[in-house]
Amino acid sequence: MSDWLTVLPPLLAIVVVFWRKEVILALIVALFSSELLLMLQAEQGLIVSTLMGPFQTLERVVSVFESPGNSRILIFSLMVGALLAYMRQSGGVTALVEKLINKGVARSQRQVGLLSFFTGVVVFIESNLSVLTAGILSRGLFDRFKMSRARLAYIIDSTSAPICILILLNGWGAYILGLLGNYPTDQTAAAILIGTIPLNFYALITLLVVLFTIFTGKIYGPMRESERKLSHIEDHTEIDYKPTKARYMLVPLLTMVVGMLGFMYWTGDGQITQGDGSKSVLYSTTLACMVAYFLMLSSGRFSHKQLVSIGFHGMGELLPLVTIVLLSLALGASLKTVGTGDFIAGIVAESLPLFLIPALLFLAGAMISFTTGTSWGTFAILIPIGMPMVLNLGLPPELLLAAILGGGVFGDHCSPISDTTAVSSIASGCDLLEHVRTQIPYALFSGALTLVAYLVAGMIWIGV
Numbered sequence: 001m002s003d004w005l006t007v008l009p010p011l012l013a014i015v016v017v018f019w020r021k022e023v024i025l026a027l028i029v030a031l032f033s034s035e036l037l038l039m040l041q042a043e044q045g046l047i048v049s050t051l052m053g054p055f056q057t058l059e060r061v062v063s064v065f066e067s068p069g070n071s072r073i074l075i076f077s078l079m080v081g082a083l084l085a086y087m088r089q090s091g092g093v094t095a096l097v098e099k100l101i102n103k104g105v106a107r108s109q110r111q112v113g114l115l116s117f118f119t120g121v122v123v124f125i126e127s128n129l130s131v132l133t134a135g136i137l138s139r140g141l142f143d144r145f146k147m148s149r150a151r152l153a154y155i156i157d158s159t160s161a162p163i164c165i166l167i168l169l170n171g172w173g174a175y176i177l178g179l180l181g182n183y184p185t186d187q188t189a190a191a192i193l194i195g196t197i198p199l200n201f202y203a204l205i206t207l208l209v210v211l212f213t214i215f216t217g218k219i220y221g222p223m224r225e226s227e228r229k230l231s232h233i234e235d236h237t238e239i240d241y242k243p244t245k246a247r248y249m250l251v252p253l254l255t256m257v258v259g260m261l262g263f264m265y266w267t268g269d270g271q272i273t274q275g276d277g278s279k280s281v282l283y284s285t286t287l288a289c290m291v292a293y294f295l296m297l298s299s300g301r302f303s304h305k306q307l308v309s310i311g312f313h314g315m316g317e318l319l320p321l322v323t324i325v326l327l328s329l330a331l332g333a334s335l336k337t338v339g340t341g342d343f344i345a346g347i348v349a350e351s352l353p354l355f356l357i358p359a360l361l362f363l364a365g366a367m368i369s370f371t372t373g374t375s376w377g378t379f380a381i382l383i384p385i386g387m388p389m390v391l392n393l394g395l396p397p398e399l400l401l402a403a404i405l406g407g408g409v410f411g412d413h414c415s416p417i418s419d420t421t422a423v424s425s426i427a428s429g430c431d432l433l434e435h436v437r438t439q440i441p442y443a444l445f446s447g448a449l450t451l452v453a454y455l456v457a458g459m460i461w462i463g464v
Contacts, residue, residue: 006340009034009331010371013417023416023432024320027327030417032057034334041338061330070329072278073128073419077322078315079285080132080426083252085314086292086307087136090299092248097140099246112141113155113214120159127172128281128423130160133257135427136249149430150226150438151219157424157439158210161375161409162203176379176405183387185397195398201453202362202406205446206413213442223438244299252292259284321426328373328419335372342381354393355458358403361386362454365407366414366447373417375408382407396461403454410450413443 013030016022035056039049064070087093100106106115119134134156142152164172180189187195198204213219219227263283264275289311296302302310352360361382369378386400412418416436425432 003343006338006343031331064329069278072282076282081314081318082311083289085310087249090248090296091244093140096246096249106141109145116155127160127164131156131424131427148226148230149428150434153428153430153435154439162206192397196402199402200406202410202450221441252288255291256284256288259287325419325422328417332372332374355462358399358458359454362403362407365404366411369408369411370415373415375412378408410447
């Protein structure tokens with residue numbers, strides 16, 4: 001069987017997404033085709049493979065829950081729905097919006113955008129927490145100032161991952177340091193990682209584009225269409241609840257952020273950067289839900305039965321997106337077994353002019369991340385390819401590693417099957433396909449500039 005067939009499942013997903021506008025259907029088709037390829041590779045025969053394919057696909061979905069980390073992500077996504085429902089129905093969101101406007105913190109579209117941006121910057125400890133905090137805090141404000149949820153999704157998604165990959169005092173940094181530890185170089189792994197900061201052109205350019213969008217208020221492409229359609233508030237129910245006290249939103253939100261830091265410290269045995277991100281974000285979100293529950297119960301306006309109903313209703317609202325996250329995780333595991341990422345990476349590793357290697361590693365990272373929906377998986381595939389090039393060919397480790405990291409984030413920003421894209425949609429309250437469609441032009445623009453930057457850097461650092 002041709003290795004080129006390993007790219008068929010993600011291609012099918014992308015085609016179905018843009019043809020039928022149905023993400024869940026696209027993921028199921030891609031997952032089925034990936035499992036079919038695996039069965040054919042095992043020489044089970046076309047007829048048997050086709051008949052058993054649906055059941056094997058179902059087993060792949062079930063196997064997602066074998067990973068504690070995956071299970072935590074799914075439960076976390078449901079808990080977010082309950083937390084949002086508590087904050088909304090308590091009147092805390094509306095009250096906080098009123099307070100921020102009255103205090104002059106958010107009196108214009110620019111100020112609201114900057115609030116979202118800097119919230120994402122401050123909460124750099126974990127990407128999901130970053131988008132969640134910024135999204136929850138800003139949703140009502142974006143509604144009030146007639147800015148689309150697509151713009152909010154773009155700002156928080158394009159802030160969180162670039163910040164996390166630049167300020168590496170988090171789980172990302174610990175993970176990458178672990179991958180680098182297998183390759184002895186003249187520099188320490190930490191020194192190489194720090195050296196990637198000024199060379200991670202995609203992250204830097206993306207942040208500059210986000211700030212340009214916020215300061216100028218100019219939007220382009222599909223996002224402009226989304227704003228034009230916003231003649232009235234589009235099913236954004238946060239402002240429909242009578243304002244009460246801002247503490248009903250602020251206290252749970254602060255509990256989540258501070259709890260995240262505390263749980264990272266606890267699970268890391270006293271070192272925040274060594275903490276378990278999936279455990280910490282689940283624990284902190286659950287704790288925030290408990291705090292919101294008791295605040296509302298103590299107010300006397302809600303009974304236990306009402307609060308349970310509100311919580312489950314909030315979870316139900318996010319069930320389609322949680323299903324997308326589930327299928328994305330299953331597809332990523334299936335594609336890893338098929339060897340999609342390894343095949344794409346292998347193309348890059350063939351005989352190439354040395355100065356092109358950084359740019360091609362960036363492209364390979366983007367392709368792997370886009371087709372598999374995971375930037376962390378991309379790092380795991382490409383770092384073992386890039387670092388031996390450093391050792392054997394004497395190439396600059398900071399430049400190659402920066403290209404890999406930036407490529408992984410770039411592909412993730414464009415991918416409709418990325419779990420982080422889904423989480424950004426959850427946090428902003430934006431339709432997933434609308435978020436992907438409106439963010440892609442910005443990501444492609446930043447990616448194109450980055451590709452040119454790595455070509456120039458390759459010429460300067462390596463030589464033609």
